[in-house]
Amino acid sequence: GAGVSQSPSNKVTEKGKDVELRCDPISGHTALYWYRQRLGQGLEFLIYFQGNSAPDKSGLPSDRFSAERTGESVSTLTIQRTQQEDSAVYLCASRERREGSGELFFGEGSRLTVL
Amino acid sequence: GENVEQHPSTLSVQEGDSAVIKCTYSDSASNYFPWYKQELGKRPQLIIDIRSNVGEKKDQRIAVTLNKTAKHFSLHITETQPEDSAVYFCAASMPNQGGKLIFGQGTELSVKP
Numbered sequence: 001g002a003g004v005s006q007s008p009s010n011k012v013t014e015k016g017k018d019v020e021l022r023c024d025p026i027s028g029h030t031a032l033y034w035y036r037q038r039l040g041q042g043l044e045f046l047i048y049f050q051g052n053s054a055p056d057k058s059g060l061p062s063d064r065f066s067a068e069r070t071g072e073s074v075s076t077l078t079i080q081r082t083q084q085e086d087s088a089v090y091l092c093a094s095r096e097r098r099e100g101s102g103e104l105f106f107g108e109g110s111r112l113t114v115l
Numbered sequence: 116g117e118n119v120e121q122h123p124s125t126l127s128v129q130e131g132d133s134a135v136i137k138c139t140y141s142d143s144a145s146n147y148f149p150w151y152k153q154e155l156g157k158r159p160q161l162i163i164d165i166r167s168n169v170g171e172k173k174d175q176r177i178a179v180t181l182n183k184t185a186k187h188f189s190l191h192i193t194e195t196q197p198e199d200s201a202v203y204f205c206a207a208s209m210p211n212q213g214g215k216l217i218f219g220q221g222t223e224l225s226v227k228p
Contacts, residue, residue: 033216042121042220043159043204050213091158104149104216106158 004107006092012113013082021077021110025094030072033104036061038088046090049075051097082114117142119207121219128195129227136222138205139187147208148181148188149216154201162203163190195226 005024013019025032034046045059049069060066064082069075079086089109095102118141128134140148149164165172165179165188172179176195181188192199205219 031214035218043218045215045217048213048215053213056212056215103161103164104151106160108158 004092004094004105006090006107006110008110009108010111010113012115014115015084016081018078018080019082019112021079021090021092021112023075023077023092023094023107025073025075025092026105028072028096029094029105030097031095031102032069032075033093034067034075034077035091035093036088037091037109043091046077079112082112084114087112087114117207117209117212117215117217119205119217119219121205121222123222124220125223125225127225127227130195130197132195134192134195134199134224134226136190136203136205136224137187138189138207138219139185140207140217141186142207142209142211143186144209144211145186145207146210147214148179149206150177150179150190151204151206151218152201153204153221159204192224195224197226197228200224200226 007022030051032049035043047067048056064080067077089111091109093104093106095104121138146167151159152162153159163177163179165181176193178191202221202223204221206216209215
């Protein structure tokens with residue numbers, strides 16, 4: 001694929017519903033990140049997958065948030081029992097495995113609106 | 116925990132002037148410092164990066180400086196143009212955490228023609 005692909009691009013849901021966001025990283029990229037960006041705010045780290053290592057979940061804001069990754073490909077971010085404060089753009093990014101360096105390629109993001 | 120502080124949050128300059136954005140980081144093991152530019156409604160994109168074994172790197176009108184002792188690094192944009200208007204994010208890697216990247220809060224740069 002040409003770049004990082006995310007779906008859906010926009011999601012409107014009602015408070016209390018579960019949502020699932022999908023990320024297809026660039027082929028061959030072993031590192032995959034999820035970030036959250038609230039309106040006008042910075043990039044808040046959520047979770048990081050690196051190859052077969054255990055994911056770094058230290059940024060997940062609550063146990064309503066979880067993420068999985070199938071091997072070195074697709075990742076899904078799941079938010080259960082959504083709240084209005086979950087409204088944000090969720091950005092996925094991937095990069096080749098390098099020791100602490102290398103360009104991070106971002107997807108276009110999934111804009112989540114919780115009513 | 117790890118932290119990256121970025122200042123200022125907003126910056127307005129006249130076209131042709133220089134702009135400087137500063138960041139500090141907390142993890143002394145950090146060894147990679149990229150800068151990303153995010154235009155309105157678009158994804159962040161890498162514009163320049165620096166590794167800890169150099170103190171300065173330049174690419175045309177943009178340059179980045181690094182002071183490892185003080186744990187701060189800066190982005191310098193010279194001869195600013197209206198198309199430089201965007202949000203700029205600094206980041207620092209956490210090599211002891213698999214190279215995880217932590218971003219600063221962002222600086223909204225406005226270049227007035």
